[in-house]
Amino acid sequence: MHGPAGTESRTDPHWRDGPWQKAGQRLTAHRPAAAGLTVLAALMLAVAAGLVAGGGPVGAALAAGHQSLSFTLLAGLGGAALGLLWAAAAVALGERAERAMMAPAAALTGLPLALALPLVGGLLGPQRGLAPMVMVAALIAAPAVAVIARDELRALLRREFLSAAQAAGIPNGRRLRRHILPNAVLPLAAAAWTALPRALMAESLASLLGLGLPAGVTGWGTAIGAAARAGDAVALAGPALLLALTLWALHGVGDGMRLAFATAFSTTAGGRR
Amino acid sequence: MSGADVIGPDDRSPLRVEGLSLLTSRDILLDRLSFAVEPGEVLALSGAAGAGKTLLLRALSGLAPKGVTVLGDIHIQGRRILVTQDGALDPLRTIGAQFTELLAHQSGMDERTALRCAAEALERFQVPAAARRLALHPHELGEAMRWRAALALAMAAEPALLLADAPAAALDPTQRVRLLSDLAAWTREAGTALLLAGRPQPDPIQADPVPSGLADRRLILAQGRLEAPEEEPTPAPPPVEPAPSGPPILSVRDLRVAFPLGRSWRGAERWLTVVDGLSIALAEGETLALLGETGSGKSVLARAILRLVPPVGGQVSWLGTDLAAAPPEAMRRARGDLQILFPDPLAAFDPLMTIGAQFAETLESLRPSRSTAQSAAQSTADRAARLAEALEEVGLPAAVLDLHPGSLRPAEAARAGLARALLPEPRLLVCDEPAATLDGSERADFLALLQAIRRRRRLALLYATQDAAEGLGIARRALVLLLGRIVESADSVVLATGARHPYSRALIAAAGLDRPALHGDPPSPLRPPTGCPLRLRCPLAHDGCAQVPPTLDPVAPGHRVACHVAQDSAQEDGKAP
Numbered sequence: 117m118h119g120p121a122g123t124e125s126r127t128d129p130h131w132r133d134g135p136w137q138k139a140g141q142r143l144t145a146h147r148p149a150a151a152g153l154t155v156l157a158a159l160m161l162a163v164a165a166g167l168v169a170g171g172g173p174v175g176a177a178l179a180a181g182h183q184s185l186s187f188t189l190l191a192g193l194g195g196a197a198l199g200l201l202w203a204a205a206a207v208a209l210g211e212r213a214e215r216a217m218m219a220p221a222a223a224l225t226g227l228p229l230a231l232a233l234p235l236v237g238g239l240l241g242p243q244r245g246l247a248p249m250v251m252v253a254a255l256i257a258a259p260a261v262a263v264i265a266r267d268e269l270r271a272l273l274r275r276e277f278l279s280a281a282q283a284a285g286i287p288n289g290r291r292l293r294r295h296i297l298p299n300a301v302l303p304l305a306a307a308a309w310t311a312l313p314r315a316l317m318a319e320s321l322a323s324l325l326g327l328g329l330p331a332g333v334t335g336w337g338t339a340i341g342a343a344a345r346a347g348d349a350v351a352l353a354g355p356a357l358l359l360a361l362t363l364w365a366l367h368g369v370g371d372g373m374r375l376a377f378a379t380a381f382s383t384t385a386g387g388r389r
Numbered sequence: 390m391s392g393a394d395v396i397g398p399d400d401r402s403p404l405r406v407e408g409l410s411l412l413t414s415r416d417i418l419l420d421r422l423s424f425a426v427e428p429g430e431v432l433a434l435s436g437a438a439g440a441g442k443t444l445l446l447r448a449l450s451g452l453a454p455k456g457v458t459v460l461g462d463i464h465i466q467g468r469r470i471l472v473t474q475d476g477a478l479d480p481l482r483t484i485g486a487q488f489t490e491l492l493a494h495q496s497g498m499d500e501r502t503a504l505r506c507a508a509e510a511l512e513r514f515q516v517p518a519a520a521r522r523l524a525l526h527p528h529e530l531g532e533a534m535r536w537r538a539a540l541a542l543a544m545a546a547e548p549a550l551l552l553a554d555a556p557a558a559a560l561d562p563t564q565r566v567r568l569l570s571d572l573a574a575w576t577r578e579a580g581t582a583l584l585l586a587g588r589p590q591p592d593p594i595q596a597d598p599v600p601s602g603l604a605d606r607r608l609i610l611a612q613g614r615l616e617a618p619e620e621e622p623t624p625a626p627p628p629v630e631p632a633p634s635g636p637p638i639l640s641v642r643d644l645r646v647a648f649p650l651g652r653s654w655r656g657a658e659r660w661l662t663v664v665d666g667l668s669i670a671l672a673e674g675e676t677l678a679l680l681g682e683t684g685s686g687k688s689v690l691a692r693a694i695l696r697l698v699p700p701v702g703g704q705v706s707w708l709g710t711d712l713a714a715a716p717p718e719a720m721r722r723a724r725g726d727l728q729i730l731f732p733d734p735l736a737a738f739d740p741l742m743t744i745g746a747q748f749a750e751t752l753e754s755l756r757p758s759r760s761t762a763q764s765a766a767q768s769t770a771d772r773a774a775r776l777a778e779a780l781e782e783v784g785l786p787a788a789v790l791d792l793h794p795g796s797l798r799p800a801e802a803a804r805a806g807l808a809r810a811l812l813p814e815p816r817l818l819v820c821d822e823p824a825a826t827l828d829g830s831e832r833a834d835f836l837a838l839l840q841a842i843r844r845r846r847r848l849a850l851l852y853a854t855q856d857a858a859e860g861l862g863i864a865r866r867a868l869v870l871l872l873g874r875i876v877e878s879a880d881s882v883v884l885a886t887g888a889r890h891p892y893s894r895a896l897i898a899a900a901g902l903d904r905p906a907l908h909g910d911p912p913s914p915l916r917p918p919t920g921c922p923l924r925l926r927c928p929l930a931h932d933g934c935a936q937v938p939p940t941l942d943p944v945a946p947g948h949r950v951a952c953h954v955a956q957d958s959a960q961e962d963g964k965a966p
Binding site for chain 1: 692697721728729736738741742750754755795796
């Protein structure tokens, strides 16, 4: 100790920032994440603008993006919610239930679940509605979210500050509200994010085969499939590029969130121990 | 691997450094260092974390990182070898293959000679059945064995200069100090210059590597410069405190802590017993050290007393209340009297709350204010003053209250953790290696502060540590733990000079950086040996030790030992007039 804290010159100009700011700084410091966030924001704006302006191959690709992104958002949020519930219930119900609940989740993540969506699409036939497809896509995304979220929750429950709270006599309910839930937000957000690219991927694959979005709703996959069958390279390029860009951006942001948040608040000094 | 400037034939120093500076475009990392190491000399290089020890060793072996400019002269005669911090061995090849390749490359040895040479090298570190281990891959060896192999591999190449960067830092002190002593003996015999970097663990509060004979010379790296170690005045012995009397405030009887490991294939429940029937008693204001290494159960015992880990049997009673069966309200009252310091103080704070908010939460939970609505403002002001006072007592400014834990340095976090523990005005402070994250002077300062506060407040202290010197310096009485049982219990003064149990002796020797007499590696807690748990490592073990586990029996007033050999010799002493 040399003098009081705060009066010394510290090399890091942001040392006083709160933990949330620091997490944000770590996320934007990860280049693919920063670029991915920019790309996603730009895409949203472009899709909104394309809906207003319309017209031409670019307008068509953007309009298809509207359908794809809406589907992704719905299915992704559903899958994330399902996965988080799954993990939270497993951790809350005790060790035996946890093992019983997580074993199928771990087994399912190993399967090529994306193939289930065109399968269901085919079974439901051309008259299928949008809602069952969203639900199946959500189910496809959920197991991976559950596995990651369970690991994060387990790691969180082992953290020393919870023992410290117990030593301070803080009752369990308050410990959950004041300490566990706030600290779970960011790691669980990182886990939940993985549902988005998964849902988009599954939807595009199914739509490409003509077994995804119902007839009359044109997503990127549908547009690519139609252009490929017609042999129209110009019509293919737009949606294919946008789809690739979106997937890349989603994965970039997901990577950044995992790196920035999963170990987000481990304040342990990086010494060798 | 060998690189050298040819210099005068009469200068035989394997390493001579003159005016070495390392610069980046912004900073001076190391500033004009000059030193030399003679053949057969052991030079210990210490310094706080981030002082540049690793960087210096990398520069000396010609591996300075990109963007670092090296100025000045490095003269190296003969072969130099760097053993990095992780003691890296090739994970895909057997130990033997790595020896053969290195020796064939360095000295053109054929395979059979190389393997014989390798086995001899491993035997220098007392590796049993060395020839058989050569067929193993690094991941099949334990951490300690991997380090022995890495150092033996380096020495088998007969270097003129061996640079070892914090070797075996993760091992327990008794293993680590023995390994380093063996290495130093070998380099002295072979005439190899050895540069040992890294803080010698246990910390050089009292353990200076030079007087113990581990190293010949010590250099300290601080602020990019080399400093000769200053003569530290021997600390005045702490004032002898009268033995606290009166009934015990804390008494632990037959405490057992075990964790379920699931079922075996036959359906039998398997348990890992961590604390096995321990009994201790602590009077008001008494200090007790728990000494032991990894797996001794000291940390779990500390937590089980506060019911942070549920015990499976036994009794912990605080002022006559059995804590294991206490209802929540009584437990909360007891928690106000019993506080704990955690090994990583930074991790013990919630990263999302400011220090002040966490202090207020602790205070509100353990010492709730019973104020009426009219004086609410008054009590809030009181509270703020009380938090600032708590920080002042540990030497931190009140501004720390507004910071989040992520903004604190380890030393500040340790003090903030102490301030939080003192807030409810406890009567017993349980410390679980509270200074484990601190180095050098920061550590000494923190321990001095802890001692001063303990005396002022007449706190009872339970201090768990693996550093015998630290524990014996702080506490009046000490217990030595091995695999969840007490193996020796005595006053610190008695234990420091006349420990009877071989394990206690080894711990105390390691704390002074003397070569401990225990050989081999600790047994697995899942399959402890029959009889005495130490017998496989003990130099005194005889056949009887495998038969019956020794019980903790008195050998002198206030001195109890669980060792057949020590008990026998005590009896003989007693018979002899």
